[in-house]
Amino acid sequence: MEKPLFLELGGGSGALAYDILSYCRQREPELFERLSYYIYDFSPALVSLQRNRLKDFEGKVFWCEELFPMEGVIFSNEFFDCLPVHVVREGKELYVKDRSEEWAEISEPRIWHVLRRLGYEDLKQVVEVCLDCIDFLKKVSENLLKGYHLVIDYGYTSKELHRFPEGTVVAYRGHKVYSKALELSEPADITAHVNFSLLEEYGRDFGLEKVFLMSLRDFLLSSPAFMEELEKLSFSEKPEDIERLSRLKTMLISMGDRFKVLLQRTLSSSS
Ligand SMILES: C[S@@+](CC[C@H](N)C(=O)[O-])C[C@H]1O[C@@H](n2cnc3c(N)ncnc32)[C@H](O)[C@@H]1O
Incomplete structure (x- = not known):
């Protein structure tokens, strides 16, 4: 591509953008000249953090x-796990009412569609359905x-779903993890593992192979x-390199299989 665009979904503190741009500038200078880097993020506070972190790359990085x-690459690191999920178990959906949990009728017909599509209809466990991921x-x-x-x-694939019988939603606040968001009285970072089979299946429907x-x-x-x-x-013998x-090495071992990478391409990019 003559002028490839890189578009990062959810820039966080700008750390990944900084690393990618620094790497390209140093190791791929010819690509660096041609590329433009965009960040899509809905948090004004984080966008301002990103602008500050990426000052060095003025004129190269933009926000949308x-x-x-x-044309180019749209990518994300820990973006899809931030999107909200519907929590479902054996035909009922979890609601939070007056600070207590209530299992009641499934709120949207689209949730049934996803359960059928991915073959989860008869599972006797908690399943999280992320309609926002599809959108x-x-x-x-x-x-x-x-x-x-x-x-x-x-995240997980359909084959690995049984590893999470109670689902994967957790809330982080400070350094603490809460398995029930209900236990929180203050705002926290709520996340759920990404269903990669869903991204794969629906991606195919939308022309992403x-x-x-x-x-x-x-x-x-x-x-x-x-x-x-x-x-x-x-x-190297330098202490910082060691x-x-x-x-x-620790990162490689501890990451296990839970962190995944999915690459999809538009049908036109294979020609
Ligand atoms: C964990 S951070 C991403 C970290 C970053 N990719 C990195 O590797 O340095 C998640 C980011 O996604 C953004 N985000 C979450 N949900 C979003 C949404 N629905 N629309 C736009 N941005 C969103 C958050 O504001 C935050 O900046």
Whole structure:
């Protein structure tokens, strides 16, 4: 692509954007010249943090309030897990009323559609249905005229769903994890694991073809740049390199299979 666009969904503190742009500037200067980096984020506080963090890249990085037609790569790291989910169990949906839980009728016919589509109808466990993930994926497919969609997040596939009989919703506040958002009286960061089978199935409907789905560990181990970095660090005797190598190794081990990477492409990008 002559002028590829990178669009990050949910920029957080701007850390990933900073790392990608620094890497490209240093290691892929010719690509760096041609690319533009966009961030889509709905939090004014985080956008201002990102602007500050990315001062070095003025004129290279931009912010958008909506997705727009583009060619390039739309990607995210820990974005889809922030989207709200419907919590369902054996034909009933979980509601929170007067600070207590209530299982009642399923709120939207679309939820039944997803349960049938993914073969979850008869499961005797909690299932989380993220309709917003489907809507967002549709938006991605409508705006990505040509290129790739990359999702990095913690999540599961349909085959792994049985590992989470009580579901995966948790709330973080400070350094504490609450398995019941109900226990909270103050705002917190609520997240649910991403259903990668849902992204894969619905992506196909919207014209996004799967290139691969793998654990983040396998993804990193198959990246020449990552392996080169590991090798470089393992020959270094500098204390900071030794520490970094040990952190990378711990990360690779601790990540297990929960962190996944899904790459999809528009049908036009394969021609
Ligand atoms: C965990 S952070 C992302 C971290 C970042 N990608 C990184 O690796 O450095 C999640 C981001 O998604 C944004 N976000 C969550 N839900 C969103 C939504 N519905 N629309 C736009 N942005 C959203 C949040 O404001 C936050 O900046």
